[in-house]
Amino acid sequence: MRQRIEVIHSDPDQDIRQFIETVSEDLTDIDRFHNISISPKRQARLEEYYKSTLASLKDIPFRHLNQDGKIDYLLIQNFLNRDLRQLGLTAEKNKKSKPLLGFALGIVGLCEDRQNMKKMDGKKAAQEIFEIGKQISETQAKIQAQKIKVDKTSAFRATRTVDELRAHLEEWYGFYNGYDPLFSWWVKEPYGKVKKQLEELPALIKERLVGIDPNDNDAIVGDPIGREGLLADLESEIIPYTPEQLLEIAEEEYVWCELEMKKASHELGYGDEWRNALEHVKNLYVEPGNQPELIHFLAQEATDYVEKHDLVTVPRIAKENWRMFMMSPERQQINPFFLGGTSIIVSYPTDTMDHEAKMMSMRGNNIHFSRSTVFHEMIPGHHLQYHMMARHKPYRQMFFTAFWTEGWALYWEMILWDKKFPESPENRIGMLFWRMHRCARIVFSVKFHLGQMSPQECIDLLVYKVGHERATAEGEVRRSFAGDYSPLYQAGYMLGALQIYALRKEVVDSGKMTEKQFHDRVLQANMMPIELLRALLKEQHITPEFKSSWRFYNGR
Structure with missing residues (x-):
């Protein structure tokens, strides 16, 4: 029933x-x-x-x-x-x-029996663990003899599953060991052997089937979902575009960015060689120890601007109560720039980094790149967004979508660009770098999941097409494909921003709302796909059979 x-x-x-x-x-x-x-x-x-x-x-x-x-x-x-x-x-x-995990259901069964508090029989459990060990040995032998044929992605996924199963089995063993003397007497020896096997198996799979050094923690493999997977995700995000059409949008936006880059480059005396102008901007960084002061100034600058121009409501609590932390060198390998939300976490080199890593971190987090990053992460970006999400329809937070979350923060980069917030060519180059980066994110994430780009090609794209430092490009790609982000997450920045930007034109430019009313309504609606936000704000007639139809992008 x-x-x-x-x-x-x-x-x-x-x-x-x-x-x-x-x-x-x-x-x-x-x-x-x-x-x-x-x-x-x-x-x-x-x-x-x-x-x-x-x-x-x-x-x-x-x-x-x-x-x-x-x-x-x-x-x-x-x-x-x-x-x-x-x-x-x-x-x-x-x-x-599955060919690599023939032993897995045995472990699952033991752990689920414990979860359901079935009576423990130590002798029977020892035999089951012994049999699991035999199955793992057979799997190891087949891998060594090249008798198992599994694609690299599935093999790498299996290593994560083995790690998960080992952790569950450790919890199972720890629950009984010492508390049930007969359990310990029977199980201790076979469990020790199986635990060792489960520690060794992922390394063997990585070396023989994935083709990476088991000790290389920086290797990027990823898990492409294919075109059908992308279409299913786009349907869930209520976006009526194909992966190929997303790539066309990204390319058109990139062309605009490059033209604007050349304009700023001319102002700095570099002509059409905008990459040389970008190099000039990268070297405009603060000395070690001064980055927190810069971040505090930039956060205040953006907050003052949106309040002065009455663009969005900034509650006093949101304005006063935010904190800053420094990111560890290890974490910077995955997040080479800033992170934000309730707090801002700042990337900048420490004295433990080698010289090359220090310079890449300083150049990648220079004054003018940081300017956009700060208001993206703080106010009017994520910090203000999270403050409002906790206070207005908080139950909608379960409907997470990067198109709303990241789209909102990047949308402000677009709006502040239109309002000429970046007055100097250096500041414009800093903002354009990030716009180019978001175009490239659409390209490399979509093409990776279509099977058209390898992780290394994704890194090269960020270096040569956007102007990333190689270390920061590697960190971005590693972050994108490590499994912590959904396949469309990186595309959600630019596409979500374009959706909110198009919706703004419909309701603000038409005079139905002021800018402040629009921005407040978006925040107070909380998280949802942008086309549903559009239906809410425009009070459209909707039915339970609602289907995506909004062609929000009309080109440049």
């Missing part, structure tokens, strides 16, 4: 919010309990939950909802359909890694 979420109908708009909050908590509980990613039980439980919850959603009378309620209905419907589809895609990926 499938569980259904109860809907009361006393107030449909309250019902839909309660429905969303219930789904959020339910999924947190399911994920916490069914916490092994490749578990068939996890797969089945989630599939059952998504389907039954979608059925329950139909009990809410859509036509009786106000506009915000209808948007909430579409958001949770899209969320559930997306996750259900993703569940199937993940299962297909896991099948490709």
Whole structure:
């Protein structure tokens, strides 16, 4: 019997919010309990939950909802359909890694028995662990003899799964060891051997099947999702463009950036050789120790500007309460620039870095690059955004999309450019560098997932097409494909910004809203795909069968 979420109908708009909050908590509980990613039980439980919850959603009378309620209905419907589809895609990926994981279900079974508090039989557990060890030995022998044929991406995914299984097995062993004397007597010896095997297996897979040095922590492999995967993600983001059309948009925006770069380059005396002008700007960095002072000044400058020109509401708490931290050298290998939100985390060299790394960090975080980064991360960018998200419809934060989150911050780079906030050619070059970078992000992320670019080619694109330092380019690509970001995340910066920019034209340039009203409404709506934000702000007629149709890009 499938569980259904109860809907009361006393107030449909309250019902839909309660429905969303219930789904959020339910999924947190399911994920916490069914916490092994490749578990068939996890797969089945989630599939059952998504389907039954979608059925329950139909009990809410859509036509009786106000506009915000209808948007909430579409958001949770899209969320559930997306996750259900993703569940199937993940299962297909896991099948490709299966030849390397014949022992995995044995570990899953032990861990799930413990989770369900089944009575422990130490002798039986020892035999099961012994059998798992034999299976791992057979897998290792087949890899050595080149008898397992798995593509590099699936092999690399298998190494992450082995690491996850080892951690779960360690938790399983630690739960009983010492507390159950018979368990320890039986299991200690075979467990020790299996633990060692699980520590060794990922290195063997990396060396023999992935083709990378097991000790190379900087290697970039990634996990391309293919054209069908990209189309599915675009559907979830409610964007009616193909991957190929996204590449065309990126190229058109890049051409505009390059023309503007040449204009600024001429002002500095470098003619059309804008890369030489970019080199000039890169060398305009502050001395070691002075970066925090610069960041504080730049944050205040941007805040003062948006308040003076009445562009957006900046609550006093948001303005006063932000903190700064320095990024470790290790973390800078993945995040070579700044990070932000509730705080700003600043990249700049330490005395432990070698000379080349120091210079690349200083040049990559120079005064004029940093100017855009600071207001992107702080006010009016992410810091203001997160402040408002916590206070206005916070339940919508579960509908995360980079097109809204990152699009908002980059949108401000576009608006402040239009308002001539960057007065000097050096400041314009600093802003254009980031615009070019976001164009390149669309290109390298989409082409990587289409199988048209390797990680190394992505790095080269950032170096030669944008002017990155090689170390910062490597960090950007490593960050993009390490598995912490969704396939369309990097494309979301520019495309989300273009969506918000186009929506602004529709409601501000037409006189329906002032700039401040528009910006406040966007923040108070909280997170959602931009086309749904458009339907909300323009009070469009919508139905539960809503489909993406907004062609937001009209070219340069």
